Amino acid sequence: MGTLHRMKALxxxxxxxxxxxxxxxxxxxxxxxxxxxxxxLRFQPNAGNQ
Structure with missing residues (x-):
């Protein structure tokens, strides 16, 4: 098993x-x-993207 496969499994x-x-x-x-x-957030519409 290669390093990439081990990383994916982890x-x-x-x-x-x-x-x-x-x-x-x-x-x-x-x-x-x-x-x-x-x-x-509806209760903070002017706070920007959440």
């Missing part, structure tokens, strides 16, 4: 060990229409 094991969740409730996330949609 990353796979490490990533599976974590649990990912949103930092804020889904209801607090909105989007703005522009060239690219940018997420923002």
């Amino acid at each position: 990353l796979f094991v490490l990533i599976r060990a974590f649990e990912f969740e949103l930092a804020v409730p889904v209801e607090d996330i909105g989007d703005r229409s522009a060239v690219v949609q940018k997420p923002f």
